[in-house]
Amino acid sequence: MMSxxxxxxxxxxxxxxxxxxSMTISRKPxxxxxxxxxxxxxxxxxxxxxxxxxxxxxxxxTMILNAGQQNGHRLFLVxxxxxxxxxxxxxxxxxxSIAQGLQETALLIDCDMRNPQVHRMLGVGKTFAGLASFLxxxxxxxxxxxxxxxxxxxxxxxxxxxxNPSELINSRKMSLLLQEVKDRYPNRFIIIDSPPINQFTxxxxxxxxxxxxxxxxxxxxxxxxxxxxxxxxxxxxxLMGVVLNSIDRPTSSYYYYY
Amino acid sequence: MGKETLKYYLQMFRYHRGIFLLCFSVSLFLSxxxxxxxxxxxxxxxxxxxxxxxxxxxxxxxxxxxTDPDQVKTIRNLIxxxxxxxxxxxxxGLGRSDQSSLKPLDHLEVERLISxxxxxxxxxxxxxxxxxxxxxxxxxxxVRDITNTLANMFIEENLELTGSQAQAEYDFIQKxxxxxxxxxxxxxxxLKEFKEKNICQLPGEANFNLTHLQKLQDxxxxxxxxxxxxxxxxxxxKRQLAEEKPSIVAFVQRENRIKQMQVQLxxxxxxxxxxxxxxxxxxxxxxxxxxxxxxxxxxxxxxxTETSVINPIYQKIKESLNTIEIEINxxxxxxxxxxxxxxxxxxxxxxxxAQEEELARLTRDKKVNEEAYETLLKRLAQxxxxxxxxxxxxxxxxxILDPARLPxxxxxxxxxxxxxxxxxxxxxxxxGAIVGFEYLCRTIKDESDVQENLHIPVVAYIPRVLTLDEQxxxxxxxxxxxxxxxxxxVLILSSLxxxxxx
Numbered sequence: 001m002m003s004x005x006x007x008x009x010x011x012x013x014x015x016x017x018x019x020x021x022s023m024t025i026s027r028k029p030x031x032x033x034x035x036x037x038x039x040x041x042x043x044x045x046x047x048x049x050x051x052x053x054x055x056x057x058x059x060x061x062t063m064i065l066n067a068g069q070q071n072g073h074r075l076f077l078v079x080x081x082x083x084x085x086x087x088x089x090x091x092x093x094x095x096x097s098i099a100q101g102l103q104e105t106a107l108l109i110d111c112d113m114r115n116p117q118v119h120r121m122l123g124v125g126k127t128f129a130g131l132a133s134f135l136x137x138x139x140x141x142x143x144x145x146x147x148x149x150x151x152x153x154x155x156x157x158x159x160x161x162x163x164n165p166s167e168l169i170n171s172r173k174m175s176l177l178l179q180e181v182k183d184r185y186p187n188r189f190i191i192i193d194s195p196p197i198n199q200f201t202x203x204x205x206x207x208x209x210x211x212x213x214x215x216x217x218x219x220x221x222x223x224x225x226x227x228x229x230x231x232x233x234x235x236x237x238x239l240m241g242v243v244l245n246s247i248d249r250p251t252s253s254y255y256y257y258y
Numbered sequence: 259m260g261k262e263t264l265k266y267y268l269q270m271f272r273y274h275r276g277i278f279l280l281c282f283s284v285s286l287f288l289s290x291x292x293x294x295x296x297x298x299x300x301x302x303x304x305x306x307x308x309x310x311x312x313x314x315x316x317x318x319x320x321x322x323x324x325t326d327p328d329q330v331k332t333i334r335n336l337i338x339x340x341x342x343x344x345x346x347x348x349x350x351g352l353g354r355s356d357q358s359s360l361k362p363l364d365h366l367e368v369e370r371l372i373s374x375x376x377x378x379x380x381x382x383x384x385x386x387x388x389x390x391x392x393x394x395x396x397x398x399x400x401v402r403d404i405t406n407t408l409a410n411m412f413i414e415e416n417l418e419l420t421g422s423q424a425q426a427e428y429d430f431i432q433k434x435x436x437x438x439x440x441x442x443x444x445x446x447x448x449l450k451e452f453k454e455k456n457i458c459q460l461p462g463e464a465n466f467n468l469t470h471l472q473k474l475q476d477x478x479x480x481x482x483x484x485x486x487x488x489x490x491x492x493x494x495x496k497r498q499l500a501e502e503k504p505s506i507v508a509f510v511q512r513e514n515r516i517k518q519m520q521v522q523l524x525x526x527x528x529x530x531x532x533x534x535x536x537x538x539x540x541x542x543x544x545x546x547x548x549x550x551x552x553x554x555x556x557x558x559x560x561x562x563t564e565t566s567v568i569n570p571i572y573q574k575i576k577e578s579l580n581t582i583e584i585e586i587n588x589x590x591x592x593x594x595x596x597x598x599x600x601x602x603x604x605x606x607x608x609x610x611x612a613q614e615e616e617l618a619r620l621t622r623d624k625k626v627n628e629e630a631y632e633t634l635l636k637r638l639a640q641x642x643x644x645x646x647x648x649x650x651x652x653x654x655x656x657x658i659l660d661p662a663r664l665p666x667x668x669x670x671x672x673x674x675x676x677x678x679x680x681x682x683x684x685x686x687x688x689x690g691a692i693v694g695f696e697y698l699c700r701t702i703k704d705e706s707d708v709q710e711n712l713h714i715p716v717v718a719y720i721p722r723v724l725t726l727d728e729q730x731x732x733x734x735x736x737x738x739x740x741x742x743x744x745x746x747x748v749l750i751l752s753s754l755x756x757x758x759x760x
Contacts, residue, residue: 041725053723060718090720214717217702220273224700224711231712241717242708248272248722 073211116158130159405662
């Protein structure tokens, strides 16, 4: 189960040691201006953690792949009721998990233009271009894409924080972009990270443009009423289910058996 | 509690254990710290004996010398009465900063003091015939004084109560005695009048009345028979009389005839008066014969003359008839008398049951009144004896066996009790905080919450993943929790030690 990405990470660490640079590594950049750093400790820990958490993402990946095979669904939105419930972590982990497949590739789009976190989690330093830049016609799509240090994974970061994120997301260009990225490669799965649905309208807009929505809830933190409100806002969307995050329970002995 | 409910509460505790620990720690700290601030309390006890005297008070014959629970309850109510406690407060000058002050206390202040004393008093049995008054307070001297004052006042009032009770009973019995005397006199008079009025109708005269009634009835029958017989005889005589003529024609010498007429006149005169018609007629005939005799000188040649003479048979029958008439009249009179007498005696006989009942009632009333009067007289004599006894020697049923002493050291609280109370209180606070938080902000605990309440499938259950920093934080938190546990233990131990040293 030791995946390719783990081996890549190990290699990156060895290179960092060689270069004696503690936090910054130099790789073949997609663009010269981008600096790659370490993965977010949580992502790293999750990937190191060969326990139930990583397996659960694989379960989620399986569900996504099945939806793709059966219904042609390849465009998924990940959102949550409120901030801090783990939607970005889930988006990144799900994208990495899909990218680990033998045939599938993943495109992770950071639509949380107010508080973009995806690129940081994937160890991407400061970004100068991204979704916002593309939607404002400031940059071409191919130049906005980033190849993080995870094979088969592409990242479209949020880019510079715009003044009107909702309008950009609700724009025709955004719809065309989603259609384009979905149609270009049949084996590509697009995961969109969005702002909290109860706080901003972005997720509601996006939910109508995607094939399916995953609603992330954090055990012990997400309030029932908040989740009910989020579900109500996703009434017209294809809500595939809830990803229950941060469950505090003993690890299954079944898993350790293997 | 079902399995699901238990699981729910365990999850609630797991997710909100921080709130629980915070509330539990703060509450435990505050409650144990508060127990250190509790004021010192002193306790003083007075033992009172229920004394058995050589001369038993007749009024207290039914009282027992042992202190049963009901008696202790009664004593407690007596001691803790508002009136007595008010006098204790007044006597000891409680609630006044300056005890020499004569200014009366505020009503609310008195009520507060009464309530305070009542809460701190314990009255309990201490063996056969013994009970204790225990008072707990903050000032040793006041504790002792209140205990002794309460005990002394109780005994004094008990003594007064015994005397006043005897007097009250004496007055009551005097009044009753007077009333029952009147009742007895009335019942005696009523019985006497009844007997006088119904002297021949009393239950004892029943046989006599019955016998006499029977005798009268027999006599009446006899009289009726005799009367009937005489009436038949009268009828026969009347018929014979109708057949006979009152006079007959006879030829006799005038001289003889005059003699006969004289004899006949003398007979009639012996029976009738001169006005009787037969007498007048006979006299006239006699005068006529005498005149004819004077005119006739030759007595020897006196011829027989035809003359009318009274029929003797007729006379005899008539006499018999008269006699029978008289007898019949007499018998009728007797018959009437007998009938009246029979009615009287029959009335007496028939009224005997009612008279018996009335007599029994009057007798019973008299007997009851007599008995009550006698009882009251005996009781009065007893009470007189008690009063005399009380005059000669004061006696009380209670005696202070061991007066309250000045407590030198405060009483120790039960350390385990206080500590357990603090722990339970804090635990309750912690649980309450969790429940309150959950009630206000119900959060999702597991997949069943989502599936059952929102009917949305849970597609993945991601367990919590800790980064190295978070693991370090968790370790630090666990160390803090351990530290808090140690602090708790220190607090609990110090609380126990403090109370043990007290």
